[in-house]
Amino acid sequence: QRVIPIVAAPAGGGSCMPERRPRGLLALAGAWLRDHAALLRWLQWAVVLVYAFLLIVPACLELPGDAARMWNNLTIFAQFVFWGIWWPFVLLSMVLFGRLWCGVLCPEGALSEWAARKGMGRPIPRWMRWGGWPFVAFVLTTVYGQLVSVYQYPKAALLVLGGSTVAAVAVGFVYTRGKRAWCRHLCPVNGVFGLLSKLAPLHYRVDEAAWKASHERTPAVDCAPLQPLRHMQGGSGCHMCGRCSGHRGAIELSLRSSSDEVVRVAEKEADGWQTALIVYGLLGVAMGAFHWTMSPWFVALKQAAAEWLVDRDIMWPLDTEAPWWLLTHYPMHNDVFSWLDGASLIAYVAATALVLGTGILASLALSVAVFGRWRTQRLHHLAQALIPLAGCGVFLGLSALTVTLLKAEGLDMRWVNDARLVLLAGANLWALRLAFGILGRWQAGPRRWAALLPFCGALALVDCAWGFMFWWW
Numbered sequence: 001q002r003v004i005p006i007v008a009a010p011a012g013g014g015s016c017m018p019e020r021r022p023r024g025l026l027a028l029a030g031a032w033l034r035d036h037a038a039l040l041r042w043l044q045w046a047v048v049l050v051y052a053f054l055l056i057v058p059a060c061l062e063l064p065g066d067a068a069r070m071w072n073n074l075t076i077f078a079q080f081v082f083w084g085i086w087w088p089f090v091l092l093s094m095v096l097f098g099r100l101w102c103g104v105l106c107p108e109g110a111l112s113e114w115a116a117r118k119g120m121g122r123p124i125p126r127w128m129r130w131g132g133w134p135f136v137a138f139v140l141t142t143v144y145g146q147l148v149s150v151y152q153y154p155k156a157a158l159l160v161l162g163g164s165t166v167a168a169v170a171v172g173f174v175y176t177r178g179k180r181a182w183c184r185h186l187c188p189v190n191g192v193f194g195l196l197s198k199l200a201p202l203h204y205r206v207d208e209a210a211w212k213a214s215h216e217r218t219p220a221v222d223c224a225p226l227q228p229l230r231h232m233q234g235g236s237g238c239h240m241c242g243r244c245s246g247h248r249g250a251i252e253l254s255l256r257s258s259s260d261e262v263v264r265v266a267e268k269e270a271d272g273w274q275t276a277l278i279v280y281g282l283l284g285v286a287m288g289a290f291h292w293t294m295s296p297w298f299v300a301l302k303q304a305a306a307e308w309l310v311d312r313d314i315m316w317p318l319d320t321e322a323p324w325w326l327l328t329h330y331p332m333h334n335d336v337f338s339w340l341d342g343a344s345l346i347a348y349v350a351a352t353a354l355v356l357g358t359g360i361l362a363s364l365a366l367s368v369a370v371f372g373r374w375r376t377q378r379l380h381h382l383a384q385a386l387i388p389l390a391g392c393g394v395f396l397g398l399s400a401l402t403v404t405l406l407k408a409e410g411l412d413m414r415w416v417n418d419a420r421l422v423l424l425a426g427a428n429l430w431a432l433r434l435a436f437g438i439l440g441r442w443q444a445g446p447r448r449w450a451a452l453l454p455f456c457g458a459l460a461l462v463d464c465a466w467g468f469m470f471w472w473w
Contacts (some may be wrong), residue, residue: 030253033242047110047425054078084402094196096152103239112172119173142177194236198261203235234261263437270380282390283355290397303419363458371451385434392427
């Protein structure tokens with residue numbers, strides 16, 4: 001897709017300045033987003049109001065009884081909207097459209113940017129720029145959410161999601177002037193969204209040659225996530241808001257191969273923290289968080305620990321008086337965590353992450369070793385090929401609640417396991433395709449095929465974990 005110069009004489013005489021109009025439907029869509037920023041802000045505030053209503057009001061109501069259903073109880077309806085539709089399909093949107101959700105609809109992003117326009121305008125401190133925050137924030141939020149049963153109870157949802165929103169506003173008020181420091185550095189799902197958006201077929205293509213050749217005097221783009229626009233190659237940090245569309249005749253919304261960013265751009269940009277988020281976060285911690293509620297191994301672990309404590313007359317870990325904001329505590333619904341329950345949950349999630357993540361990492365390392373000379377950057381690059389399977393897993397885990405709620409409404413969901421199998425098979429094939437492309441970037445030849453075998457071992461480990469959850473337990 002190209003841009004064509006149209007020369008127009010400015011009012012009042014003077015030299016002619018070139019204007020450029022986008023060519024192609026996608027480029028026009030990007031320009032529409034740019035030109036309708038006011039409309040998008042109204043849309044963002046509408047989402048904020050809906051988000052606040054569904055988050056705050058159910059937390060003020062009594063918990064629903066066993067006979068309550070989605071269509072007659074606001075709490076269950078809000079639960080379905082947040083965890084059954086909102087989050088699973090926000091993740092899916094990253095793969096389809098890039099981070100359009102972040103730039104156009106996300107309530108936290110809108111509130112953080114609004115606060116930054118009103119606030120103190122301090123520069124982003126060095127501690128906030130630490131590259132490990134996406135991994136750490138995701139792990140802590142995931143584990144804490146399980147401890148307080150964030151998927152089941154509105155107060156827990158208000159605490160976790162509302163707490164994140166309050167933090168986003170606070171960070172926005174203190175740091176930057178009208179930018180999204182929270183979204184770029186501290187948002188718990190920033191890293192996940194950044195990884196998944198690498199697979200999107202849409203991105204804002206930057207033509208550096210056109211940028212350099214342009215002599216237009218244009219103001220700097222108000223890029224909320226602070227992207228280096230001139231040198232932007234991938235879409236993982238771009239919020240797809242369209243503000244940069246047409247800038248200097250060098251940026252426009254375009255199609256690309258869904259493999260391009262993982263195979264080409266990540267060859268240099270992949271790093272250890274992204275690998276940790278993929279291997280130990282999305283494929284480790286998240287797997288343990290989805291597993292524990294139906295795992296017989298978790299029950300055996302907790303039972304063995306309880307017997308050991310009772311035999312030694314150590315009774316305080318069995319106490320169930322922890323507050324609801326620390327451990328799940330809803331005695332009227334026979335859902336109360338003891339200190340032992342909380343410790344067992346953390347231990348199970350940590351063990352799952354360590355065993356599964358280390359096994360996957362070892363398989364990737366073996367692939368790199370089989371290929372030839374060891375380079376750590378190659379390990380990080382190859383780990384990116386697992387993004388489709390990691391994203392599919394989180395989608396399947398979150399959508400399990402969708403299925404549970406729809407079953408409670410009387411819908412026939414017997415087809416779901418077949419659909420899960422199809423999705424997993426597709427994610428595996430996508431991951432293999434990416435791995436084959438990555439290995440081809442290093443060198444063509446028979447070693448490329450040999451190096452795929454250990455990579456298949458990493459896929460098998462993940463598939464077995466989902467097999468236990470959906471078919472074997």
